[in-house]
Amino acid sequence: MESAVNAERLARERNKLHKRLLRQTGQAIADFGMIGEGDRVMVCLSGGKDSYSMLDLLLTLRERSPVKFEIIAVNLDQKQPGFPEHVLPDYLRSIGVPFHIENQDTYSIVTRVIPAGKTMCSLCSRLRRGILYRVASELGATRIALGHHRDDILATFFLNLFYGGKLKSMPPKLVSDDGRHVVIRPLAYVHEEDLVAYSQWREFPIIPCNLCGSQEHLKRREVAEMLRQWDKRHPGRTEHIFSALGSVAPSHLLDRALFDFQSLKPSGTPDPEGDIGFDVDPVFESHAAPAPQAAPVTFLERTRPAAPADAEQAG
């Protein structure tokens, strides 16, 4: 009896998780115009939980969305020792997704060029990026989808802040540095812990990510730990920070390229919404009644043509 109750609860939780992941992914796609009619999306698969989940969610969204787009999965086999090269092709065949495996021995290049004990990640990712751009062109892909999630975006923001002196993060959509590709991050709104739970439930055949022997970037690990601690001790803090990334006030920062402070003049007209001229403690501001917000619109809703009943109501 107890096990039946537990199984029911687990099924409910999984159903909620799946819905949440689809909603957040659809929302990010809609908010940033990531995918449009006729796009050919190259989904980069590393064999980790994030990229497996991204592929899985995009496949479901494609089924449910009236926007027609193609998906092709791509894995770059970097010839790291022990890489189980059959795992991804077997999986992709089993779910019927067209794919391409690009074999490029970047591992030998990186280990030859970088002295032992130094981190190899920056050269490795530069090489990988160049190869993926070339493959995207060869495959006629109009979008390159990467599996970075909300926590990656937050960690990158703090790494740039602490060590780069820049207020910038990881964009959900960008034009590649060669100017030829649009790169998208459909998991931009998704929490990492949800991806952990989802990949365990779906039993994706995960390939370990430490085959290259490189240490995970120490600073990134420290920042991720700082965010975890904040989440434990100050619930809601990272949510606020993440919302702040989408609510920037250039006139209240110091970047003269973003805001023209030189030509700022009094308008002579009172503006009840205008700046009050003195700093307000953001803690007090956060207790003010929030402005009414429109209900979020999902990718599916936004792209779905209005049903006759909706159209009538609208008219």
Ligand code: SF4
């Ligand atoms: S962890 Fe290994 S595979 Fe990943 S970027 Fe660094 S060197 Fe490359």
